[in-house]
Amino acid sequence: MVVVGGGFTGLSAALSLARKGVDVVLLEAGRIHGEASGRNGGHCSPGTAQGLVDLTDRYGLDVAKHHYQVYTDAVDYVERIVADERIDCDFTRRGKLKLASKESHVAGMRRNFDALRKHLDAPVEWLSAADVKRELASDAFHGGMLDTRGGQMHMGKFSTGLATTAARYGARIFEHAAVTQLTNIGGDRHRVTTAKGAIEADRVLLATGCSNHGPFGWWQRRIVPVGSFVIVTEPITPLLDIALPKRRNYVTSLNFGNYFRVTADDRLVWGGRARFARSNPASDRKSGKILKASLDALLPSLKDARIDYCWGGLVEATxxxxxxxxxHEGLYYSMAYSGHGTQMSTYMGDVMCDIVMGAKRENPWHRAEWKALPGYVGREWFLPLVGAYFRFKDAVS
Ligand SMILES: Cc1cc2nc3c(=O)[nH]c(=O)nc-3n(C[C@H](O)[C@H](O)[C@H](O)COP(=O)(O)OP(=O)(O)OC[C@H]3O[C@@H](n4cnc5c(N)ncnc54)[C@H](O)[C@@H]3O)c2cc1C
Structure with a gap:
């Protein structure tokens, strides 16, 4: 069995497969957790990218509840694997606080809160603007919804832990082994050609995120990579004790909004879309300045904190x-978590392990048909237009 890609999906699948005694080889183009999985903000929270009300409008209540529940199960799965395998990654559940950036966002968030309470009996609490001020030192927010189940962790430590554990159970992991060709040699069997040589496998699982290289054109026409950026301060314990005493996961409600949390060594991790742009060192620096300006505006008491790190990565949007x-055509795949991937990619690695091995297990993200994006051939020429549209929506919302 070959798994392609060493992010959370691939590492989790390799771990589950190896634990079941399957002979598994993982091939990673660069270094494990070198892309989205090692660059993300560290939030591991329940809930889909869109609210329960939006999902219900689109798919009906039963499907919406099911989608939401899978995310809850996924966070529980991460917590379980961390405990079972004793992965040292600072996993903790401090809750997720979604913040209303505009007065006009309150009604929609409140509808979502009511729906979560009514249909899922979710442990969510509604916070008034005054309650929010007790949670964080900012005058910028008009209310919020707290989900007490939100988790957070150190992503690098988590993925290193997944890889080490998978290897301990017998998985063989090859870095700098980019897959360049896949040749079907009958049924699900493939010859997998890499930068380091070729291997034949009974089954292949693609866990390649929003890869823009390799023989994955069919998937690349269905996923748009969108930049997301992060800055991290120096350790600032006394300032954080006042500004963010509960050290939760925080997310704001704008399209060009922010997500933030505090690390175990008391640094603030401040992320956001900043710009609709790809990540590279120059782009990351530019985005880092935009993020610093939003940090200064929203949490002014932290504005003198030195910025120690800045990076960017690609979120896989459908x-x-x-x-x-x-x-698809004899190749198994799981990907495209649309920016909410920490919990779901880890969970799906385990789900796909069972599915690939022919066990009876529900695939929550099976699609009868996954259509290519019209006019899209893997070059996101329209991203500036999408960015302008979302800025406009933020301005008029
Ligand atoms: C800046 C940023 C912040 C984020 N913050 C959060 C957050 O706080 N919470 C959250 O839930 N989600 C967050 N996300 C999203 C989350 O990180 C992803 O959804 C998740 O990591 C996807 O995991 P993956 O394994 O599917 O993909 P990836 O981590 O992208 O892994 C895919 C791997 O496949 C490899 N690969 C590609 N092509 C080939 C090839 N040809 N041959 C071999 N290997 C190949 C790549 O090198 C890569 O290592 C964030 C993402 C970014 C970029």
Whole structure:
């Protein structure tokens, strides 16, 4: 069995397969967790990219509840694997606080809160603007919804832990082994050609995120990579004790909004879309300045904190902002978590392990048909237009 890609999906699949005694080889183009999985903000929270009300409007209540529940199960799965395998990654559940950036956002968030309470009996609490001020030192927010189940962790430590554990169970992991060709040699069997040589496998699982290289054109026409950026301060314990005493996961409600949390060594991790742009060192620096300006505006008491780190990465977006998993032309795949991937990619690695091995297990992200994005051939020429549209929506919302 070959797994292609060493992010959370691939590492989690390799771990589950090896634990079941399957002979598994993982091939990674660069270094494990070198892309989205090692660059993300560290939030591991329940809930889909869109609210329960939006999902219900689109798919009906039963499907919406199911999608939401899978995310809850996924966070529980991460917590379980961390405990079972004793992965040292600072996993903790401090809750997720979604913040209303505009007065006009309150009604929509409140509808979502009511729906979560009514239909899922979710442990969510509504916070008034005054309650929010007790949670964080900012005058910028008009209310918020707290989900007490939100988790957070150190992503690098988590993925290193997944890889080490998978290897301990017998998985063989090859870095700098980019897959360049896949040749079907009968049924699900493939010859997999890499930068380091070729291997034949009974089954292949693609866990390649929003890869823009390799023989994955069919998937690349269905996923748009969108930049997301992060800055991290120096350790600032006394300032954080006042500004963010509960050290939760925080997310603001704008399209060009922010997500933030505090690390175990008391640094603030401040992320956001900043610009609709790809990540590279120059782009990251430019985005870092935009992020610093938003940090200064929203949490002014932290404005003198030195910025120690800045990076960017690519989030894998689909048209409906839902993941996709299944089988296409003899190749299994799971990917495209639309920016909410920490929990779901880890969970789907385990789900796909069972599916690939022929066990009876539900694939929550199976699609009867996954349509290519019209006019899209893997070059996101329209991203500046999408960016302008979302800025306009933020301005008039
Ligand atoms: C800046 C940023 C912040 C984020 N913050 C959060 C957050 O706080 N919470 C959250 O839930 N989600 C967050 N996300 C999203 C989350 O990180 C992703 O959804 C998740 O990591 C996807 O995992 P993956 O394994 O599917 O993909 P990836 O981590 O992208 O892994 C895919 C791997 O496949 C490899 N690959 C590609 N092509 C080939 C090839 N040809 N041959 C071999 N290997 C190949 C790549 O090198 C890569 O390592 C964030 C993403 C970014 C970029």
């Amino acid at each position: 048209a409906d902002r839902l993941p996709s998993a299944g089988k």
